Structures are given as C-alpha cells and as structure tokens.
Amino acid sequence: MSSESYSYYLAGELFSYKSLIGNEMLANAIERRSEGRFKAVLPQSLELPTHRSKDIRNADYAALIGCDLLLAQFDGPELDSGTVAEFMVAKQLDIPTVLFRSDFRQSGDQDAEGDAWNLMLSHFPRTEGIAVNAMDLYKTCGSVEAYLNGLADQLIQRLNVLIDTTPLIKQSSNEALKYYLQTLVRLGMSNHIAPDELKSLVVSKSIRGLL
Numbered sequence: 368m369s370s371e372s373y374s375y376y377l378a379g380e381l382f383s384y385k386s387l388i389g390n391e392m393l394a395n396a397i398e399r400r401s402e403g404r405f406k407a408v409l410p411q412s413l414e415l416p417t418h419r420s421k422d423i424r425n426a427d428y429a430a431l432i433g434c435d436l437l438l439a440q441f442d443g444p445e446l447d448s449g450t451v452a453e454f455m456v457a458k459q460l461d462i463p464t465v466l467f468r469s470d471f472r473q474s475g476d477q478d479a480e481g482d483a484w485n486l487m488l489s490h491f492p493r494t495e496g497i498a499v500n501a502m503d504l505y506k507t508c509g510s511v512e513a514y515l516n517g518l519a520d521q522l523i524q525r526l527n528v529l530i531d532t533t534p535l536i537k538q539s540s541n542e543a544l545k546y547y548l549q550t551l552v553r554l555g556m557s558n559h560i561a562p563d564e565l566k567s568l569v570v571s572k573s574i575r576g577l578l
Contacts, residue, residue: 371575373530374406376431376457378450379440381411390440392511396519405526408434425559428456432547432560433568435577436463436526441484442470451488459550461536461578463493463529465522469501493532495525534578543578544569 377394380386394407410427427449431437437457439450457464468483482489483498499521508514536543544566551557551565572578 370404372404372406373435373526374408374433375436375438375526376434376453377407377409377438377440378431378453379442380447380450387411392515393518393522396515397522400516400519401523401526405436405523407438425556427453428554428556429560431456431462432460432551434462435572435575436465436529438465438467438522438526441466441468441488444470444472446484446488454488456550456554458491458494459553460547461493461534463526463532463577464491464495465525465529466494466496467522468496468498469504469518471500471502492535493529495529497521497525530577534576536578540566540570540573540578543573 377390379390381390390409390411394409397405397407408430410430413423413426413430431453437454439454439457440447441450454464454466466482466484466488470483473483482496489496499518504514504517508517536546547565547569548557548562551560569578
C-alpha cells in the first residue's frame with residue numbers, strides 16, 4: 368500500500384452532542400486504523416457555535432472542494448439536507464465519495480436489493496455505498512473500541528477502492544481548473560478561494576490521479 372495520505376471531508380449532522388462526538392471518534396478511528404493514510408476534515412471544527420450565515424456555508428464548501436474524498440453519513444429517517452447538498456457538489460467536481468449509513472431503519476424508495484436511501488442519490492460514478500446495522504454491531508462488538516474499529520475498517524476499504532477509480536474529468540490541469548472556477552461561480556463563491564490556491568489544489572489532485 369502506498370504511503371500517500373489523503374484528506375476526506377466527513378459530512379453529516381453536527382447539531383447534537385451525539386453527532387459531534389461520534390464524528391470525532393469515527394474520524395480518529397479511521398486515521399488510526401489506516402495508519403494516517405486517511406485524515407478527516409471535520410466541518411464542526413470550522414463553525415462557530417451559533418453563527419449560521421453565508422460565511423459558514425462558503426467555508427464548508429471550500430473545505431469540501433479542498434479535500435481528496437468525501438465520506439457522507441446518510442443516517443436518519445430523513446437525510447440531513449446539508450449532507451445531501453455537499454454530496455451533489457462533490458459529484459459536480461468528480462470527488463470520489465463513500466455514502467455511509469449505520470441507521471438500521473429503512474429510509475428510501477428502492478427495492479430490497481437497493482440502497483437504504485432515496486433512489487435519486489444512488490448510482491453515481493466514483494461512489495461507494497455501504498450500510499451497516501448499528502444495533503447489531505453494538506450487540507456483538509463487545510466494546511466501543513471494537514465497534515469503531517469495525518466501522519473504520521469497512522470505510523477504509525471503500526476509500527481505498529475509490530482512490531483507484533478513473534477520473535471523469537480526464538483533461539489537462541488548465542481545463543480542470545477552468546471547470547473548478549465555473550463551479551465556484553455556480554455556487555456563488557467566485558471570490559472565496561484565491562486563484563493561485565485553487566490552481567495548486569487542482570494540479571495536486573491531477574498529479575495524484577484524483578482528477
């Protein structure tokens with residue numbers, strides 16, 4: 368396995384202590400079990416406790432754009448709308464994505480062989496879906512550490528698969544940069560990321576085969 372390290376944006380709810388602590392514990396387990404190969408960017412670390420404005424929205428999107436991968440947590444009877452929006456932006460920019468659900472409740476409109484979420488969020492390229500039964504794991508793992516390690520190992524496997532997928536934006540760095548700039552315009556973020564910073568990001572992704 369290559370010693371290359373990759374950043375991923377950990378999308379999901381961050382409005383309760385359970386979500387905040389769970390996000391951090393899962394991120395730590397993934398970094399530890401992957402021996403530093405996969406390092407999370409936690410949007411909860413970017414936000415102020417009560418400040419909900421365009422600046423927060425732009426900072427979260429900028430962090431996502433800057434990451435190599437996305438890990439989107441699709442839990443709840445209704446999926447978190449912010450997480451769904453971040454997934455859609457990731458697909459616009461061809462960011463490899465793992466969709467992860469640990470909630471054992473069915474929350475979708477697909478047949479028995481389909482994903483446990485809305486059909487319109489399935490079947491995207493460079494996307495891996497994984498659903499586990501959180502209650503079953505809780506009953507069988509025996510400890511919190513074993514629980515987290517089991518989840519982390521499954522997610523690391525999917526992240527490794529995605530690294531080797533063929534980019535859809537298969538073009539020169541200059542053309543990819545133009546595409547990224549156009550996406551920022553569509554997001555209303557034309558001036559949020561400096562051109563030199565964005566160019567360095569696109570070149571880095573291209574060199575490592577992510578774009």
